[in-house]
Amino acid sequence: MNQAVNNTTRMAAEILEHGVKQYLALQQNKGLLRFLTCGSVDDGKSTLIGRLLHDSAQIYEDQLASLKSDSAKMGTTGEAIDLALLVDGLQAEREQGITIDVAYRYFSSEKRKFIIADTPGHEQYTRNMATGASTCDLAVILVDARYGVQTQTKRHAFIASLLGLRHFVVAVNKMDLVGFDEKIFNQIQADFADFVKDFGDLDIHYVPLSALNGDNVVNRSSQSDWYTGGTLLELLETIDTQRELSELPVRFPVQYVLRPNLDFRGFSGTLSSGVLKVGDEVVALPSNKRSKVERIVTFDGDLAEAVAGQAVTITLEDEIDISRGDLLAKPESAPSLANHIVADLVWMDEKPLQIGQLYDVKVAGKKTQAVVSEIEYITDVNTLERSAATSLSLNTIARVKLDLTETVVLDAYSLVRDTGGMILIDRLSNATVAAVMVVDGYQGQKQVSNEFSPFELEFNALVRKHYPHWNARDISLLGK
Numbered sequence: 001m002n003q004a005v006n007n008t009t010r011m012a013a014e015i016l017e018h019g020v021k022q023y024l025a026l027q028q029n030k031g032l033l034r035f036l037t038c039g040s041v042d043d044g045k046s047t048l049i050g051r052l053l054h055d056s057a058q059i060y061e062d063q064l065a066s067l068k069s070d071s072a073k074m075g076t077t078g079e080a081i082d083l084a085l086l087v088d089g090l091q092a093e094r095e096q097g098i099t100i101d102v103a104y105r106y107f108s109s110e111k112r113k114f115i116i117a118d119t120p121g122h123e124q125y126t127r128n129m130a131t132g133a134s135t136c137d138l139a140v141i142l143v144d145a146r147y148g149v150q151t152q153t154k155r156h157a158f159i160a161s162l163l164g165l166r167h168f169v170v171a172v173n174k175m176d177l178v179g180f181d182e183k184i185f186n187q188i189q190a191d192f193a194d195f196v197k198d199f200g201d202l203d204i205h206y207v208p209l210s211a212l213n214g215d216n217v218v219n220r221s222s223q224s225d226w227y228t229g230g231t232l233l234e235l236l237e238t239i240d241t242q243r244e245l246s247e248l249p250v251r252f253p254v255q256y257v258l259r260p261n262l263d264f265r266g267f268s269g270t271l272s273s274g275v276l277k278v279g280d281e282v283v284a285l286p287s288n289k290r291s292k293v294e295r296i297v298t299f300d301g302d303l304a305e306a307v308a309g310q311a312v313t314i315t316l317e318d319e320i321d322i323s324r325g326d327l328l329a330k331p332e333s334a335p336s337l338a339n340h341i342v343a344d345l346v347w348m349d350e351k352p353l354q355i356g357q358l359y360d361v362k363v364a365g366k367k368t369q370a371v372v373s374e375i376e377y378i379t380d381v382n383t384l385e386r387s388a389a390t391s392l393s394l395n396t397i398a399r400v401k402l403d404l405t406e407t408v409v410l411d412a413y414s415l416v417r418d419t420g421g422m423i424l425i426d427r428l429s430n431a432t433v434a435a436v437m438v439v440d441g442y443q444g445q446k447q448v449s450n451e452f453s454p455f456e457l458e459f460n461a462l463v464r465k466h467y468p469h470w471n472a473r474d475i476s477l478l479g480k
Ligand SMILES: Nc1nc2c(ncn2[C@@H]2O[C@H](COP(=O)(O)OP(=O)(O)OP(=O)(O)O)[C@@H](O)[C@H]2O)c(=O)[nH]1
Pocket: 039, 040, 041, 042, 043, 044, 045, 046, 047, 048, 076, 077, 084, 091, 121, 173, 174, 175, 176, 177, 209, 210, 211, 212, 213
C-alpha cells in the first residue's frame, strides 16, 4: 500500500469533513501521550517503532523509497523492508561518539498524539533512561519472546517505576519465532508480574506481537486468537494517564507573574495536578495567604476550570504577594513544608557525589541549595540488592538524606511528580548532576548555609582575574 497517499487521503478526508479550522482544532485537542520505549539490545525496539510509524501511515513516500533501497543494501530482513533502519540513524551517531541522551519522535493516530522517548538500552545509560522517563506517562518494555524476562527488563522496570511511571505495556516481541505460543506469553506475563509485585500500584498491560511482521502492533494478528486484549496502538490510544492527574490535589507552581498594566496581575504556569475552578479557595505557599480564584485566563479566552496539564494564567480576588516559584494549592490538601528530605536519587555526573558539598536545587520552578548529608544505601539495579556507600558514581541509584538551605513546598514524588521531583545542579559547572525523587520531608532546625567559604571566594576571584577566557562565573553573585 502506498503509505504517503494513505496518509494524505486521511488528512484530506478529515479536512473535507470538518473544514480546515476545525481540523486544526481537532489536531490541537487530541490528547497527548508521552511514552518511553526500553528493552535489551536486539529485542526489536527500532523495528517496533518503525512498524508503529509505518502502519499508522506516518512515513512519506520519499522515506519509503530510500528505506527500500537501504534495506536491500544493509538491512537484516532479506527482501522485506527493514523498519529498524528508520530509527537507527541514532545508533550510527552513537557509534561515532556523539552524545545523544534521548531521541524524541513524534507521531499521531486518529485518536492521540504521541511523543516517544527512545532511550539507549545499555547498562551504562541509566542516566538517559531517567531523563526520558521523567517526562513520560507510560513505558513500553520490550521482551524477546525467546528469552523471556531478562536482567535488563528488570532494570528498566525498576528505574521506570522509581521515576514514577505507573502505566506499563510489556510488549512480548518476536512471537513469530515461538509460533505465537500462548504458554510462552503467559509465562513471561507471570514472571514480569512477580518481579514488580512490590513496586506499588501499577497498571500493566501485556501484548504478544511481531514487530517484524506487524502482528498486534497496529493491526490485529490472525495468529493469536487466544489473545483478547488490544493491539499495541489501541492500548497506547486508550490508556488514560490524564485522569489520574486530575484526581490528585491541586498543585499550581507559579512560573511567572504577569503584570502588563496596573489593572491586571496574573500568575502563569501549568497546573501540575488536580482541577482548579473559578471561585475555588486557594492558599499561596510558602506565605500561607488565602484568596479565591477570580479568573482563569488563556490565550483563547477565559475558562471556568483548568485541568492538570493546562497552561493558564490565574487571577485572584485579593492582592496577595506571590512570586515566581511559589505554589497555589487548596487549603484542605496543601503540601507540606520541608527543609530535610529523604529521597531516591539517580547520580548523573562523571564526577562522584560528595557528601556535604553544596549543590543548587530546582524544584517546581524554585531554586535553592542543598547538601546530601547521608547515603542510606545504594541499590544494585540488576538485583535490587542494597548496600552501603560513602560516595556515588555515575548512574548509581541511592536512597539519601538531603538538607536544604531554606524551607520549600514539597510532595512525595509518588504523589505529584512536579512538586516531588528535583534536580541537583553543580554550582560551578552548572551541569545537572542528579535527579531526585522525594520520599518524605520534614521541617527541622536549619543547619546548612549557602555561603561559599572565604577560600572558595578568593580562589574564584583569582581564577576570573587571571584566566578570563575560562569564563568562570562570579560565585559571589550566585543565589543573589
Ligand atoms: N523474527 C523477528 N525478528 C525481529 C522482530 N523484531 C525485530 N526483529 C529482528 O531483530 C533484530 C534486532 O532488531 P532491532 O529493531 O534492530 O532491535 P533493537 O532492540 O532496536 O536493537 P538495538 O537498536 O541494537 O538496541 C533485527 O534483525 C530485526 O529484524 C520480530 O518481531 N520477529
